[in-house]
Amino acid sequence: MKTVLSNRTINKGMKAVPACLFCLVLTTFLTATASKAAGFTNSLGMRFVTVSGLSNVQFCVWLTRVQDFRAFVSDRANNGGYEYTNGTTPWIVTSNDSAHVTFEYGWNNPGFPQRDNCPVVCVNWYDAHAFCSWLTRKERAEGKIAANQTYRLPTDAEWSLAAGLTGERGGTPAEKSMNIKDVYLWGTDWPPPPGAGNFGGEEAKDKDWYPPLRVIAGYNDGYPRTSPVGRFAPSRYGLYDMAGNAGEWCEDIYRDVPHLRVWRGSTWNCVWPGNLWLSTRGFDVIDTRNSNVGFRIVLASGSKE
Ligand SMILES: [Ca+2]
Ligand SMILES: [Ca+2]
16 A cells, blocks of 8 residues: 555435325425435345435445345346456455455455455456446336436545545545545544454454564454454444445546546555545556455435436
8 A cells, every 4th residue: 555555555204194285295205304314225235324415325334245246246137247257357465465366266255254244355346336237227127216316336525525524625536635634534543442443453463464564553353354344333424344344446536547446445454544544545447356445335316327
């Protein structure tokens, strides 16, 4: 990880009996409002909540899990011919070091054991898009979501808002990266307080860890690689793993070349304070698969894409 994190370097509706048209309209409005506030659970059991300042987007509280991605890969009749081995071979990250390996590795074998409820990793930006397209088609057909609702990756700006990061300056994600210093998801303390997230703590230094690399002294989260989603303190909006566990692809170009895409939210192998600042962006080539990067999806309204 260099400046930035590059793996190469480094609830129910209301019930009422309306007595008039006004009451009917009001009841409908309140029901919709209550449902939205309570969140939405999709056909895969992924839970979505609203974020202050984003009226048309709901964020999944979890990173996309292995079990979610498996549902996509397994649905051969409807997944658009998704073929994992058409992409680049994956990078298996052992710490801040990484190695290119064969297709023996991948989303279902990232070089360490994965539980079904751990975040899927070794997925590139195209894989994440293919998952979103599949899920949108599937749930529109099932009537689970409306015709104007779409699953997609968050934008870089949406991700910042969801993380509670405001006041950023700069145009591109590259210009914004690391501009707000020493601000973490949990505040400004270093090292992280217990239970803050899954990072490169003392538990990470096992036989596969790159020997010269330090870990976060005095911090032990119990998970040397990925951890099941939802195990650590959530953000103010109830989103889990916004710091640590797996990195999260976003829609945006990192800077002026289209093949470099942003990812946010730090990873299980982050050990340097700057890597955990909320303003810090990661980036990678669009077809890169890393064992520390996955994705979080949003449900957007107002698009018929
Ligand atoms: Ca850890
Ligand atoms: Ca994360």
